[in-house]
Amino acid sequence: MAHSPWRNATTEVHAGYSPSGDHLPMTVPIYNTAAYEFPDYATAAALFSLKAPGFTYSRTGNPTVAVLEERAAALEGGVGANATATGQAAVALALLALLQGPNHLVASNKLYGGTMDLLTDTFVDFGATVSFVDPEDPANWAAAITPKTRGFLLESVSNPLATLVDLRAITAVAHAAGIPVVVDNTLPTPAAYRPIEFGADIVVHSATKALSGHGSVLGGLVIDAGTFDFSDAVRWPQIAGPKARYGGDTLLGRYGAKAYLMLGRSKFLHDLGPTLSAASASSILTGIETLSLRVAKAQSNVLELAKALEAHPAVARVHHPSIATHQDFALAKEHYPGGTGCIFSFDLKDPAWVPSLVDSLKLFALAANIGDARSLIVHPAAMTHCRLSESQLAAAGISAATLRLSVGLEDSGDLVADLLAGLDAMAPSKGAAATAVRQTVNA
Ligand SMILES: Cc1ncc(COP(=O)(O)O)c(C=O)c1O
Structure with missing residues (x-):
């Protein structure tokens, strides 16, 4: 787990950025660019084949957005994050990376209405199945697991009734069955509650809400604790299996604890395009400061x-x-x-x-x-x-x-x-x- 050296109020103001470059700007510059010039052909080829880290095109990464990703990961105690255009996209991407093919999700029956629409309509159209459980009793989660279950989804504080969960007990059930737990932490935010400390594997946010805090911008975040074991290639072929897209390599072999996030970025942000703009990332960063x-x-x-x-x-x-x-x-x-x-x-x-x-x-x-x-x-x-x-x-x-x-x-x-x-x-x-x-x- 990546730890910020600071308490949250300091992390909110400082993580991911210190003034640099010619003018040492105090606030994070808005990199208002779609593309990046490569110094030479070899660098371009290395970046496009994902063999070297860096920015190629702002659909899959932008320096302003990257500061937000680092700050959010530091606040939640994750190894990294992918920012998205909306919270809805963050929930969808977090789950798409787990539910490949006709797999199964166990979800809380107390979720934001838009997430319910995603699970009961769009995901069903794409062949996934979802069992809804009352999240408050961990036994309900255990009883709903099938051989095809590839994720649990719940809200740390539910929208709209503010019901809570014993996340430590639920993650224990999930981990005993080799299942990662995705927690939507939009309502309390990491200023009040940090799901990774209670065993969550992946945290999602609608940054539209309290993170940005002024109702002026839409955004989302997927944060990975980096601790879930995705090494079983039968259960997780998208992460542990060789892929032509990555030159026959496995994402796990190339990126280790960041493999799940690289799947989200290099496949889903790239192929589907629900990318956060630099201007929106800047607004969210300003919000997070307070x-x-x-x-x-x-x-x-x-x-x-x-x-x-x-x-x-x-x-x-x-x-x-x-x-x-x-x-x-x-x-x-x-x-x-x-x-x-x-x-x-x-x-x-x-x-x-x-x-x-x-x-x-x-x-x-x-x-x-x-x-x-x-x-x-x-x-x-x-x-x-x-x-x-x-x-x-x-x-x-x-x-x-x-x-x-x-x-x-x-x-x-x-x-x-x-x-x-x-x-x-x-x-x-x-x-x-x-x-x-x-x-x-x-x-
Ligand atoms: C708990 C929760 N998750 C996700 C979302 C979706 O976020 P967005 O509206 O940014 O797409 C919302 C929106 O209300 C929400 O309340």
Whole structure:
């Protein structure tokens, strides 16, 4: 495992870059170029045959993007990373490199809706099979393994209900069966939770969310711990078997612990082209510089909001592990001491209240994103998870009365007042008078 010599807040600012070249620019330059001139023919031939490291064409690598890849790998404790145009591409590439042919994936039944679309529709069209399990009991994962299983996929904190996992127990089940575990760590980010420390083999991110942090750019990352044993050429022919594409060599023989990432870069980024631009990488790098600060502020806002919602008579249930009655309360304290990120959900007592509550809010924008500096709200059943069947929604714990919040960086008192004013219109709380007084004072 590659370790940054620093704690995360320092890594966020420094990893992967120190000023160099003629002008010593303090920030990472944006290499706005599609191609790179080769000094001579022999260098070009060596680079194109992947025998020498370097940049040939920005679809498979760019110096600005490379700094982001190194910084993300350092933050998660991986050996390297591949950046992608979106988080959706990161999830797809991470899995494509494992599921060659009619192979099988075991996946959590609590996943972002776009990932569910990928697994239940596109991957099925290409011959893969997927078994969905309730991720919270490791025995469910063990029971779903078949001889064709080539990966486990789960979210470290699930979208939208913020359910948690005992990742150490799940990775133990997977590794005993020779299966790598892919963890989508978008919600907590490495500032709060580092899946590789709990046994994850591959970490994916939508960098669109809290990593970039301002809702202004799309991006994704695949980070490899570099520790999974891909040496069985029968199970992993794409990594351990000889390939004409690599002059008859095996990726494992050529690249060792970076073989999986080279498969992603030299085959899938090259052949499919979901590449991150240098300008987007620059935005994400700027966002990452303040990641720890933003995650801590959003987390403290989340705790205030969860407490206020829990006490409100219009709310049936708050789905956040800081609530003492939540099923993951103990797990959160033990495995997620840094918090779980800026997302949580709550159920209204009556689903008919959803439209008027959403329309009444002044600070929570109705927008399908998370991890923004601004607070956002969605109705998953009608929006982000609208293509899930009734039974898939039920398995994911999402009802028609569930609303998801992505909590931003505003003042917590303002956020609580905005939500409580909307809820008081449905079912007045004891705090309604206080809210009215505050509004009068502010008027
Ligand atoms: C947990 C999670 N993973 C992946 C994605 C996909 O990322 P993107 O929208 O950047 O493609 C999302 C998007 O909401 C997400 O919430």
